Amino acid sequence: MIMDGLLYSEDHEWIKVNGKSGRLGITHYAQEALGSVVFIELPEEGSRVAAGEPLGVVESVKAASDYYAPVSGKITAVNGELLDSPGLINEDPYGKGWIAEIELEDPAELDKLLSPEKYGELLEKEGK
Amino acid sequence: MTEPLIFELGAPGRTSSFMPECDVPVRETEELIPGNLLRKKPPRLPEAGEQEVARHFTRLSSLNYGVDTGFYPLGSCTMKYNPKVNEYAARLPGFARLHPYQAEDQVQGALRLMYETQRYLAEITGMDEFTLQPAAGAHGEFTGLLMIKAYHDHRGETGRRRVIVPDSSHGTNPATAALCGMEVRQIESGPDGTVDLDALRAALGPDTAAVMLTNPNTLGLFERDILAIAGAVHRAGALLYCDGANMNAVLGISRPGDMGFDAIHLNLHKTFSTPHGGGGPGAGPVGVKSFLAPFLPFPAVRLDPDSGTCFLDYNRPLSIGKVRSFYGNFGVVARAYTYIRALGGEGLREVAENAVINANYLLSLVRGTYRIPFDRRCMHEFVAVPPAGFREGGLHTADIAKRLMDYGYHPPTVYFPLIVEEALMVEPTETESRATLDAFAGALLEIAREGRENPQLLKDAPHGTPVARLDEVTAARRPVLRWQPEGEEG
Numbered sequence: 001m002i003m004d005g006l007l008y009s010e011d012h013e014w015i016k017v018n019g020k021s022g023r024l025g026i027t028h029y030a031q032e033a034l035g036s037v038v039f040i041e042l043p044e045e046g047s048r049v050a051a052g053e054p055l056g057v058v059e060s061v062k063a064a065s066d067y068y069a070p071v072s073g074k075i076t077a078v079n080g081e082l083l084d085s086p087g088l089i090n091e092d093p094y095g096k097g098w099i100a101e102i103e104l105e106d107p108a109e110l111d112k113l114l115s116p117e118k119y120g121e122l123l124e125k126e127g128k
Numbered sequence: 129m130t131e132p133l134i135f136e137l138g139a140p141g142r143t144s145s146f147m148p149e150c151d152v153p154v155r156e157t158e159e160l161i162p163g164n165l166l167r168k169k170p171p172r173l174p175e176a177g178e179q180e181v182a183r184h185f186t187r188l189s190s191l192n193y194g195v196d197t198g199f200y201p202l203g204s205c206t207m208k209y210n211p212k213v214n215e216y217a218a219r220l221p222g223f224a225r226l227h228p229y230q231a232e233d234q235v236q237g238a239l240r241l242m243y244e245t246q247r248y249l250a251e252i253t254g255m256d257e258f259t260l261q262p263a264a265g266a267h268g269e270f271t272g273l274l275m276i277k278a279y280h281d282h283r284g285e286t287g288r289r290r291v292i293v294p295d296s297s298h299g300t301n302p303a304t305a306a307l308c309g310m311e312v313r314q315i316e317s318g319p320d321g322t323v324d325l326d327a328l329r330a331a332l333g334p335d336t337a338a339v340m341l342t343n344p345n346t347l348g349l350f351e352r353d354i355l356a357i358a359g360a361v362h363r364a365g366a367l368l369y370c371d372g373a374n375m376n377a378v379l380g381i382s383r384p385g386d387m388g389f390d391a392i393h394l395n396l397h398k399t400f401s402t403p404h405g406g407g408g409p410g411a412g413p414v415g416v417k418s419f420l421a422p423f424l425p426f427p428a429v430r431l432d433p434d435s436g437t438c439f440l441d442y443n444r445p446l447s448i449g450k451v452r453s454f455y456g457n458f459g460v461v462a463r464a465y466t467y468i469r470a471l472g473g474e475g476l477r478e479v480a481e482n483a484v485i486n487a488n489y490l491l492s493l494v495r496g497t498y499r500i501p502f503d504r505r506c507m508h509e510f511v512a513v514p515p516a517g518f519r520e521g522g523l524h525t526a527d528i529a530k531r532l533m534d535y536g537y538h539p540p541t542v543y544f545p546l547i548v549e550e551a552l553m554v555e556p557t558e559t560e561s562r563a564t565l566d567a568f569a570g571a572l573l574e575i576a577r578e579g580r581e582n583p584q585l586l587k588d589a590p591h592g593t594p595v596a597r598l599d600e601v602t603a604a605r606r607p608v609l610r611w612q613p614e615g616e617e618g
Contacts, residue, residue, distance in 0.1 A: 035524075036600065038600075038604035038605050061541045061604060086605075
């Protein structure tokens with residue numbers, strides 16, 4: 001399941017851009033591959049991250065895995081609800097399962113992300 | 129579960145022992161221990177008779193599953209049958225009743241056994257010297273990397289702090305590197321599932337301390353470029369570390385030392401048929417080439433060729449120190465020694481041959497129904513993924529694993545290696561008969577049919593075990609760590 005109106009990274013994160021900021025999370029495919037999520041480590045509010053750097057760790061009954069910042073910027077908000085209900089990432093990865101909001105440092109970085117069509121092709125190419 | 133907890137058995141006041149009348153003056157506990165250290169309420173301890181205690185624990189013990197009860201194809205773990213002669217040797221009073229503080233001249237037999245085991249392991253792996261101290265595989269990795277770090281530092285190359293691992297590596301490899309204060313760099317495997325030489329060359333640099341590899345790798349594939357890999361690593365000034373977890377595949381056939389590895393740990397509880405029980409005790413001896421030997425943990429067990437006696441050598445100024453109290457898990461070493469002596473060189477070679485033949489035979493029975501992502505001749509284990517149509521039916525590898533329990537098998541390793549989604553990693557080992565392999569393959573094929581015809585049967589599995597499918601999410605999120613009587617709070 002891929003949502004229109006979002007941009008995607010090759011590491012299976014999504015970002016929904018709104019002006020100079022964006023809300024991000026992990027994709028439906030990522031949550032399905034992980035299985036039931038039992039814990040998430042959120043980034044620190046106010047911290048600065050570079051594109052491609054680990055933002056935190058998401059842990060499921062199967063595995064623990066880093067997730068990455070799709071773009072560079074400052075973390076302006078995190079979804080604290082996930083600490084008590086990490087299962088939201090499974091139930092609604094593009095909605096209530098959002099992870100953080102980020103203030104974009106360089107909007108040009110968005111050009112490197114994948115459109116929904118391109119992300120769909122990536123999944124297909126990898127046989128997913 | 130049908131078996132209650134021991135706390136739920138018995139009755140108030142029931143006991144298994146009868147104390148004689150006290151014949152000295154009685155002092156109350158409150159007089160002897162300050163009030164602030166005393167419990168407000170007495171602890172809730174089980175009160176049960178000897179017979180019900182004996183029956184309870186005997187019933188529990190029969191719920192266990194081990195290599196002595198059935199087939200245990202847990203990939204990467206080498207769950208071979210452990211011959212009982214190992215137990216006999218380790219329990220000889222001359223070994224079992226020693227005290228680690230006894231003088232060297234009283235424990236010559238034990239020292240000699242350790243010395244000879246070191247020599248055998250060195251010969252088997254192509255290394256020069258061994259330590260038997262590490263208590264498990266990951267502990268061995270830690271010991272090996274500390275030595276590599278000490279080696280670079282001793283040469284003044286203190287900037288070598290990066291460890292390269294392939295993305296198929298055992299999780300303990302990057303974890304060990306991080307624990308040693310190193311940075312981890314992961315490289316992607318090539319399209320055939322083995323190390324991508326170009327990716328490796330690009331990752332190597334003046335900051336590389338070591339490259340950690342498993343050969344055969346976690347897909348059960350032999351790294352055919354190993355000599356070129358070793359050359360590239362050494363030209364960059366780094367060392368090549370072998371995770372010896374998969375040694376069972378090459379025993380007596382090829383030697384990591386000849387492939388260019390500089391250090392290796394072995395898992396005696398895998399390759400050398402010592403018990404895996406309950407997380408230990410294991411043993412993870414580490415072997416090194418002679419240039420690393422000065423950094424081995426002390427004391428070293430050595431032989432004085434003139435007197436023919438063994439001694440503990442503490443005079444090792446460059447040693448990384450002790451990594452385990454006393455001399456490691458000696459009882460485990462005694463079992464491995466027995467195994468090596470019982471089989472001899474020819475026998476160990478047959479172990480590897482039969483381990484590889486068994487894995488390939490099993491693979492040939494399930495290939496075509498189960499999909500094999502990297503399908504070439506495997507070594508001692510192979511990695512499969514669920515049959516076609518399973519994903520569409522909402523079925524996962526975990527469902528196959530759970531259903532296998534209903535057929536009386538321990539499931540294979542699942543969801544590892546991480547580079548294969550829905551991985552099912554099967555290692556039959558050399559100790560299984562053709563009949564067992566046929567029966568297990570039959571179960572896998574039957575489950576493939578069940579999954580297509582009645583997916584719910586798999587989703588609800590296991591059906592015949594003492595407890596049904598466990599709720600892993602709740603277990604991880606809201607663990608219940610101790611028993612509480614009903615209606616009582618913490």
